[in-house]
Structures are given as structure tokens and as C-alpha cells.
Amino acid sequence: xxxxxxxxxxxxxxxxxxxxxxxxxxxxxxxxxxxxxxxxxxxxxxxxxxxxxxxxxxxxxxxxxxxxxxxxxxxxxxxxxxxxxxxxxxxxxxxxxxxxxxxxxxxxxxxxxxxxxxxxxxxxxxxxxxxxxxxxxxxxxxxxxxxxxxxxxxxxxxxxxxxxxxxxxxxxxxxxxxxxxxxxxxxxxxxxxxxxxxxxxxxxxxxxxxxxxxxxxxxxxxxxxxxxxxxxxxxxxxxxxx
Ligand code: GTP
Ligand code: MG
Numbered sequence: 001x002x003x004x005x006x007x008x009x010x011x012x013x014x015x016x017x018x019x020x021x022x023x024x025x026x027x028x029x030x031x032x033x034x035x036x037x038x039x040x041x042x043x044x045x046x047x048x049x050x051x052x053x054x055x056x057x058x059x060x061x062x063x064x065x066x067x068x069x070x071x072x073x074x075x076x077x078x079x080x081x082x083x084x085x086x087x088x089x090x091x092x093x094x095x096x097x098x099x100x101x102x103x104x105x106x107x108x109x110x111x112x113x114x115x116x117x118x119x120x121x122x123x124x125x126x127x128x129x130x131x132x133x134x135x136x137x138x139x140x141x142x143x144x145x146x147x148x149x150x151x152x153x154x155x156x157x158x159x160x161x162x163x164x165x166x167x168x169x170x171x172x173x174x175x176x177x178x179x180x181x182x183x184x185x186x187x188x189x190x191x192x193x194x195x196x197x198x199x200x201x202x203x204x205x206x207x208x209x210x211x212x213x214x215x216x217x218x219x220x221x222x223x224x225x226x227x228x229x230x231x232x233x234x235x236x237x238x239x240x241x242x
Contacts, residue, residue, distance in 0.1 A: 011043035014090075021090045022046045024104045049106050050087065053117035055170045056179035057085050060119055063142070067135055077238075079128045081188060084120045088113070114145070114165045115182035122191050125231045126151065129162050129185040136166070136183075143167050145180060151190075157213065158220025159194060161186040189223045189230075 014022060019039070026045040032038035064083055071079040088096075093109050093116065102108045109116065123129050129151070137144055146165040154160045162185040167178050186194065197216050201208060208216075 057117040081122045088116045114180045117181040121185045158217035
């Protein structure tokens with residue numbers, strides 16, 4: 001399982017470029033009497049802000065890992081294949097706020113962005129996506145803020161995944177905070193399509209033609225049919241176990 005968490009516990013870990021963006025986000029006071037102390041204040045504020053997301057993500061990852069392990073014991077079934085997680089970089093946070101046309105502040109980042117902490121769960125079967133969703137939302141430390149079911153209603157590109165924005169409480173040293181985390185759930189097949197499509201579009205900054213877009217969408221349809229067939233095969237062989 002890949003863990004791209006970056007727990008920054010030392011302010012020195014931020015690069016000079018990141019420091020400049022953090023100064024903007026944390027409202028660096030150009031007239032401060034002690035510029036070094038003011039920079040330290042900004043880095044500290046950002047550290048505290050970022051770590052809320054790191055901790056929330058770690059908690060949910062652990063919940064998912066426990067679900068996976070217990071599911072294996074109870075049902076002899078691998079309910080998920082892998083979990084990947086990432087925390088949005090300072091650069092991406094600022095880029096997204098600029099795109100939204102809102103001033104770069106930590107308050108705006110917290111209010112406007114629900115995917116600062118992101119977890120991607122890859123399953124073998126479509127049924128397992130919904131099973132994980134149900135089990136996760138049944139936990140009392142997890143509440144649903146928003147659900148986008150791009151499996152039932154694929155995006156025009158053909159993209160399929162179940163997106164959840166959940167809120168989870170994190171118990172810090174001196175207070176509790178509620179933190180939003182975006183969880184994307186998809187099958188191995190959906191994930192391979194999304195990965196390839198992303199690279200193909202990313203490598204064509206001017207966008208791909210309508211014809212290519214249509215071909216990509218057709219591929220997503222074929223993949224979806226295959227997912228449904230594989231699930232039927234699994235069910236016919238092992239369905240009673242679940
Ligand atoms: P973002 O600004 O990208 O976060 O979009 P959003 O907040 O409107 O959320 P949405 O649920 O539409 O998409 C969030 C994420 O889903 C993206 O960052 C991608 O990881 C993934 N995604 C959405 N649409 C597509 C698509 O057409 N192709 C691929 N490959 N990924 C997609
Ligand atoms: Mg998003």
C-alpha cells in the first residue's frame with residue numbers, strides 16, 4: 001500500500017517556494033517587527049492546518065485497513081485491493097483557490113476545498129465499493145457530507161468511481177476537530193481506465209479531439225461491462241459466502 005502522506009513535523013521541511021505560498025496563505029505581516037518570528041508563525045499555522053488533514057486521513061486509512069483484515073477473516077474475501085492516500089500540496093491548494101477566484105487564506109482553503117486529504121480505495125468488484133461505503137458510513141466517527149456516484153451516472157468522459165466526502169473527528173492534544181476527507185472508490189478496471197485517460201489528456205495540453213474522447217468513453221463502457229461480468233462470475237462461484 002502506497003502512503004504518500006507527508007507529515008511535516010519540522011518547519012524546516014518546507015521548500016523556499018512552499019514558504020512563499022505559505023506566507024500568503026497564513027497572512028504574513030510585511031510590517032512585523034521580527035520578520036523571522038513572523039515567518040515562523042506562518043509556518044506553524046500552516047503545519048497545524050495541514051496536520052489536521054494528515055491525521056484525519058491516517059484515521060480513515062486505519063479504519064479501512066481494519067475492515068479489509070476483518071473481512072478476510074469473516075468472509076475469506078479481499079474486499080479491497082489497495083489504499084492510496086495523499087495530502088494536497090501547498091502549490092495545488094493555492095492553484096485551486098486561484099481557479100475558484102478566492103483570496104489565498106487558510107480559512108478559504110478549509111472552507112472551499114474538500115479534497116485536501118484524499119484517499120483512493122481500489123476494489124476487485126463493484127459490489128465491494130458499496131459494501132465499503134456502507135460499512136464506513138455505519139461507523140460513528142464518520143459522517144457523510146457529500147456523495148457523487150459516477151458509477152450509476154458516469155461523467156461524460158466515461159469516468160466511473162464513487163466519490164464520498166466524509167467528515168471525521170480528530171482528537172488533538174488540546175481539542176477535537178472535524179476534518180473533511182475525499183474518498184474515491186473504484187474497481188481495478190475503472191482505475192486503470194482513469195489512469196490511462198488522465199495521462200493521455202495530460203500529455204495533450206490542448207485537449208484531445210471529440211473522436212478520441214468518444215473512443216475513450218467507449219473503452220470505459222467496455223470496461224464497465226467487463227466489471228459486471230466478472231462480478232457475476234464471482235457471485236456464481238462464491239456468492240453464498242458473502
Ligand atoms: P476537482 O477540482 O478535480 O477536485 O473536481 P471536483 O472537486 O469538481 O470533483 P470531482 O468529483 O468532479 O472530481 C474529483 C477527482 O475525480 C479528480 O481530481 C480526478 O481524480 C477524478 N476525476 C473526475 N473526473 C475525471 C475524469 O474525467 N477522468 C479522470 N481520469 N479522473 C477524473
Ligand atoms: Mg476534488
